[in-house]
Amino acid sequence: xxxxxxxxxxxxxxxxxxxxxxxxxxxxxxxxxxxxxxxxxxxxxxxxxxxxxxxxxxxxxxxxxxxxxxxxxxxxxxxxxxxxxxxxxxxxxxxxxxxxxxxxxxxxxxxxxxxxxxxxxxxxxxxxxxxxxxxxxxxxxxxxxxxxxxxxxxxxxxxxxxxxxxxxxxxxxxxxxxxxxxxxxxxxxxxxxxxxxxxxxxxxxxxxxxxxxxxxxxxxxxxxxxxxxxxxxxxxxxxxxxxxxxxxxxxxxxxxxxxxxxxxxxxxxxxxxxxxxxx
Amino acid sequence: xxxxxxxxxxxxxxxxxxxxxxxxxxxxxxxxxxxxxxxxxxxxxxxxxxxxxxxxxxxxxxxxxxxxxxxxxxxxxxxxxxxxxxxxxxxxxxxxxxxxxxxxxxxxxxxxxxxxxxxxxxxxxxxxxxxxxxxxxxxxxxxxxxxxxxxxxxxxxxxxxxxxxxxxxxxxxxxxxxxxxxxxxxxxxxxxxxxxxxxxxxxxxxxxxxxxxxxxxxxxxxxxxxxxxxxxxxxxxxxxxxxxxxxxxxxxxxxxxxxxxxxxxxxxxxxxxxxxxxxxxxxxxxxxxxxxxxxxxxxxxxxxxxxxxxxxxxxxxxxxxxxxxxxxxxxxxxxxxxxxxxxxxxxxxxxxxxxxxxxxxxxxxxxxxxxxxxxxxxxxxxxxxxxxxxxxxxxxxxxxxxxxxx
Numbered sequence: 001x002x003x004x005x006x007x008x009x010x011x012x013x014x015x016x017x018x019x020x021x022x023x024x025x026x027x028x029x030x031x032x033x034x035x036x037x038x039x040x041x042x043x044x045x046x047x048x049x050x051x052x053x054x055x056x057x058x059x060x061x062x063x064x065x066x067x068x069x070x071x072x073x074x075x076x077x078x079x080x081x082x083x084x085x086x087x088x089x090x091x092x093x094x095x096x097x098x099x100x101x102x103x104x105x106x107x108x109x110x111x112x113x114x115x116x117x118x119x120x121x122x123x124x125x126x127x128x129x130x131x132x133x134x135x136x137x138x139x140x141x142x143x144x145x146x147x148x149x150x151x152x153x154x155x156x157x158x159x160x161x162x163x164x165x166x167x168x169x170x171x172x173x174x175x176x177x178x179x180x181x182x183x184x185x186x187x188x189x190x191x192x193x194x195x196x197x198x199x200x201x202x203x204x205x206x207x208x209x210x211x212x213x214x215x216x217x218x219x220x221x222x223x224x225x226x227x228x229x230x231x232x233x234x235x236x237x238x239x240x241x242x243x244x245x246x247x248x249x250x251x252x253x254x255x256x257x258x259x260x261x262x263x264x265x266x267x268x269x270x271x272x273x274x275x276x277x278x279x
Numbered sequence: 280x281x282x283x284x285x286x287x288x289x290x291x292x293x294x295x296x297x298x299x300x301x302x303x304x305x306x307x308x309x310x311x312x313x314x315x316x317x318x319x320x321x322x323x324x325x326x327x328x329x330x331x332x333x334x335x336x337x338x339x340x341x342x343x344x345x346x347x348x349x350x351x352x353x354x355x356x357x358x359x360x361x362x363x364x365x366x367x368x369x370x371x372x373x374x375x376x377x378x379x380x381x382x383x384x385x386x387x388x389x390x391x392x393x394x395x396x397x398x399x400x401x402x403x404x405x406x407x408x409x410x411x412x413x414x415x416x417x418x419x420x421x422x423x424x425x426x427x428x429x430x431x432x433x434x435x436x437x438x439x440x441x442x443x444x445x446x447x448x449x450x451x452x453x454x455x456x457x458x459x460x461x462x463x464x465x466x467x468x469x470x471x472x473x474x475x476x477x478x479x480x481x482x483x484x485x486x487x488x489x490x491x492x493x494x495x496x497x498x499x500x501x502x503x504x505x506x507x508x509x510x511x512x513x514x515x516x517x518x519x520x521x522x523x524x525x526x527x528x529x530x531x532x533x534x535x536x537x538x539x540x541x542x543x544x545x546x547x548x549x550x551x552x553x554x555x556x557x558x559x560x561x562x563x564x565x566x567x568x569x570x571x572x573x574x575x576x577x578x579x580x581x582x583x584x585x586x587x588x589x590x591x592x593x594x595x596x597x598x599x600x601x602x603x604x605x606x607x608x609x610x611x612x613x614x615x616x617x618x619x620x621x622x623x624x625x626x627x628x629x630x631x632x633x634x635x636x637x638x639x640x641x642x643x644x645x646x647x648x649x650x651x652x653x654x655x656x657x658x659x660x661x662x663x664x665x666x667x668x669x670x671x672x673x674x675x676x677x678x679x680x681x682x683x684x685x
Contacts, residue, residue, distance in 0.1 A: 012593070019485055047529065047532070090309075113307060114680055117303075118682065127659045130646050258512065
C-alpha cells in the first residue's frame with residue numbers, strides 16, 4: 001500500500017483500518033466469547049458479575065464434568081469418530097484416485113465429471129438429506145452406521161478432489177518420467193515418488209472430509225436413529241430442546257479441535273508449497 | 280533396464296486418456312450411487328406416488344368411466360367400500376386418507392371413519408350406506424379428489440409448490456393471494472440471499488484488500504483469522520450467536536450495562552430475520568474473502584501507484600484501475616455465497632424463529648412434520664433447479680476446477 005500523503009488520505013486510511021478491525025472482530029469474537037462462558041459457575045449464558053470481577057468462585061468446571069458424566073455425549077463422540085473416520089478413509093481413497101485422473105487435462109469428459117464430483121458440495125444439504133432418506137430407506141440403510149458413512153463420504157469427496165487436484169497442478173510430471181526411465185512400474189512410481197510429494201494435499205483433503213462429517217447434522221437428522229446420534233446431532237438437540245451450558249463446554253472443545261485442524265492444514269499447505277514443482 | 284532414456288521420450292505412465300478416466304471411474308460410480316441416485320429418487324417422488332393407486336385399484340379403474348358430473352355409479356361405491364376396508368386391514372388407509380386430504384381437506388376423517396364403520400356394514404347397496412355414513416360421499420368433489428390422488432404420475436406437487444391449482448375441468452389457475460405460500464417464500468429466500476451476499480461483499484472486500492496488501496507474515500496471520508470461523512463447527516457458531524444476541528444475552532446485557540438500553544427495552548435480535556441475517560453473514564463471509572483474496576494477491580500494487588502518479592485520487596484509482604481487476608473474484612465469491620445461502624437450512628432453523636425461515640426450512644417441515652413428502656420433493660426440485668442454474672453459471676464464469684478452499 002502506498003503511504004498516504006494528505007491528511008484526508010491519512011484519515012481515510014485510519015477509517016479503513018478501523019473498519020477492517022471491526023470485521024475481524026465480527027469474524028472471531030463471537031466464537032471466542034463462548035470459551036469463558038463455558039466456565040460459568042451459574043447455569044446462565046451470559047457473564048455474571050462475579051465473572052467480570054474475575055472472582056474465582058464464579059468460574060467452575062462443572063459443565064465439563066457434566067460432559068464426561070453423561071453417557072449421551074460420550075456415545076455421541078464415539079459415533080462421530082467411527083462415522084467420521086470411516087467416511088474420511090472412503091472419501092480420501094476414492095477422491096485421491098479420481099483427482100489423479102482429473103489432473104490429466106486430456107481425460108475424456110473431464111469438465112462434466114468434475115461438475116458431477118463437486119456437486120455434493122454445492123447442493124443444498126436439505127435436498128441431499130431428503131433424497132438420501134428416500135433412497136437409503138429403500139435399501140435398508142436408514143438408521144444404520146453404514147448409511148451415514150456412505151452419505152458423509154459422498155459429501156466429503158468434493159473437498160478431497162479439490163485439494164488434491166490443486167496439489168497435483170503443482171506436480172512436476174517429469175518426476176514420473178524420471179521414475180519410469182529408472183525402471184519403476186506405474187504403481188511403484190506412484191507409491192514412491194508421486195504419493196510422498198502430494199501427501200500434504202491428500203492429508204488436507206482428508207482433514208476437510210473429516211471436518212465435513214464431524215460437523216454434519218442434517219443428514220444425521222434424516223437418516224440416523226437414536227443409535228447414530230453424533231456430536232452435532234446432540235448439540236442440535238441441546239440447542240432446540242433443553243439448552244444447558246454443557247453445550248458451551250462441548251463447543252469449547254470443538255473450537256479447540258477446529259484450531260488444531262486449521263493450524264495443521266496451514267502447516268501442510270506450507271509444506272506442499274515446498275515440494276518441487278514444474279513451474 | 281540398463282539403457283537410460285531422455286525423460287521426455289518416455290511415455291508418461293498415467294497420461295493415457297482412458298486410463299485417467301478409469302481412475303476417476305470408481306468415484307463417479309460411488310457419487311452416482313450414494314449421491315445422484317438419492318437426488319433422482321427425490322425427483323421421482325415429486326412426480327410419482329403409487330400409494331393411493333395401489334390401495335384402491337378397482338375404485339380408480341371404475342372411476343375412470345365416470346364422466347365427472349353427478350355421482351359415480353353403484354359399482355364405484357361397491358369397490359370403494361371393499362377397498363377402503365381392506366386398506367384399513369393392511370394399515371395403508373391412513374396414508375390414503377392423508378393423500379386425499381391434501382387435495383380436499385376434511386376428507387381424512389371421512390375416509391378413516393368410514394373405514395371403521397364399514398366393518399360391520401350390512402349387505403346391500405353401498406352407495407346409500409356410505410352417503411348415510413357421511414354426506415361427503417354424496418359430493419362429486421370427494422370423488423374428484425380420490426381420482427386425482429389416485430394418479431400414479433402427477434404434477435400436482437409441482438403445481439402446489441408453485442402456488443398453482445388445477446380445477447376439476449383441468450385448467451390451471453393461480454391460488455388466491457392469501458393462499459400463496461411457496462412462491463413468496465422462494466422470493467424471500469432469494470432476496471435474503473442477495474442481501475447476505477451484498478453484506479458479505481461489503482465486509483469481505485476491504486479485509487481481502489488489506490490482506491493482499493500486507494507483508495506475507497501479517498497476511499498469513501490475518502488469513503488464519505478468516506479461517507477460524509471457516510473451520511469452526513457450524514453449530515458452535517450458531518450457539519455463539521444465540522449466546523450473544525438473545526434478549527438475556529451478552530450484547531443486550533452490555534447495552535443495558537452501558538446505559539444504551541433500558542432493562543425493559545432489550546432488543547430481540549435473534550429468533551427472527553435479524554438472527555438469520557447476522558448468523559448467515561458470519562458463516563458465509565469466509566467464502567467471499569477467500570476468492571477475493573486470491574484474485575487481489577495477483578494484482579501488482581504498482582498499478583495503483585501508477586494511477587496515483589498520473590494524478591488520480593485514491594478513490595478514482597480504485598474505481599478505474601483496481602475494482603475492474605477484482606471483478607473475477609467478486610463474481611466468484613458472490614456466486615458461491617449466493618449458492619450456499621439459498622439452500623441454507625441449519626442456521627435459519629436454529630436462530631430464525633418464525634419469521635426468519637427460508638425455503639429449505641419449508642422442505643424440512645414437509646419432510647418431518649406434515650409428512651407431505653411429494654410436496655417436499657417438489658419444493659426440493661424447484662430449489663435444485665435454481666441451484667443447478669447458478670452452479671452452471673459459476674462453471675461458465677469462474678470454472679469449477681478453479682474452486683479453492685482455505
